Amino acid sequence: GENVEQHPSTLSVQEGDSAVIKCTYSDSASNYFPWYKQELGKGPQLIIDIRSNVGEKKDQRIAVTLNKTAKHFSLHITETQPEDSAVYFCAASWGPSGYSTLTFGKGTMLLVSP
Amino acid sequence: NAGVTQTPKFQVLKTGQSMTLQCAQDMNHNSMYWYRQDPGMGLRLIYYSASEGTTDKGEVPNGYNVSRLNKREFSLRLESAAPSQTSVYFCASSEPAPEGYTFGSGTRLTVV
Numbered sequence: 001g002e003n004v005e006q007h008p009s010t011l012s013v014q015e016g017d018s019a020v021i022k023c024t025y026s027d028s029a030s031n032y033f034p035w036y037k038q039e040l041g042k043g044p045q046l047i048i049d050i051r052s053n054v055g056e057k058k059d060q061r062i063a064v065t066l067n068k069t070a071k072h073f074s075l076h077i078t079e080t081q082p083e084d085s086a087v088y089f090c091a092a093s094w095g096p097s098g099y100s101t102l103t104f105g106k107g108t109m110l111l112v113s114p
Numbered sequence: 115n116a117g118v119t120q121t122p123k124f125q126v127l128k129t130g131q132s133m134t135l136q137c138a139q140d141m142n143h144n145s146m147y148w149y150r151q152d153p154g155m156g157l158r159l160i161y162y163s164a165s166e167g168t169t170d171k172g173e174v175p176n177g178y179n180v181s182r183l184n185k186r187e188f189s190l191r192l193e194s195a196a197p198s199q200t201s202v203y204f205c206a207s208s209e210p211a212p213e214g215y216t217f218g219s220g221t222r223l224t225v226v
Contacts, residue, residue, distance in 0.1 A: 001173075006156075009154075032212065032213060034213070034214070034215075036215075036217075041219075042219055042220075043118075043206075043217030043218055043219050043220050044157070044204070044215075044217050045217070046215065046216075049213070049214070089156060089157065093212045095210070095211060095212050095213065096210040096211060096212070096213060097164075097211060097212075098144060098145050098164030098165055098210075098211045099164050099170070099211075100211060100212045101147065101159055101162055101172065101211075101212050102212050104149075104156045104158075105156055106154060106155060106156035107156050
């Protein structure tokens, strides 16, 4: 089955700095790569996703890049703010199919200091 | 617009007790999932249901059973709780699967 590795496990930055979280996946058939943000006491929430036919996607201060050859993808957050502090999860899957499920990385705790 | 609703939010069980975690979604999604979240382990899939009437095992199904009662509801049952099942449990739904999961707010379960 799919295996997703995520690094780093914790990341501390100053407000205004950029933050980068990296993930690798094992299954070359995977074609869908979402990122989730989990705030304390809440369920994960989708913040951005990318498909294997796209190399990069951006949404305001958040961007995701994908390197299919190397089987890795990254989340980039620019101009970080204290409200960006949360746990971030990457995931991978193939599909679309009802019998496909997301495999998650172990998460990165991002701390943004004012 | 409730999304995915999980009950209860907190529960303490004694070893050997049974309980059912409830999940309901109002987005007309076909696919539903149960994950558990443990410190340093991320989110691990317990069971999922691709559509009403079907269920399949995930990565960590031992000690659990599920029921897809109808398109809206997907319950998770612990028949004989063990301390190793202390965790936060999340239900999610998606359409089309496996994209854009919507998660519930979770059930924090402690087994003593």
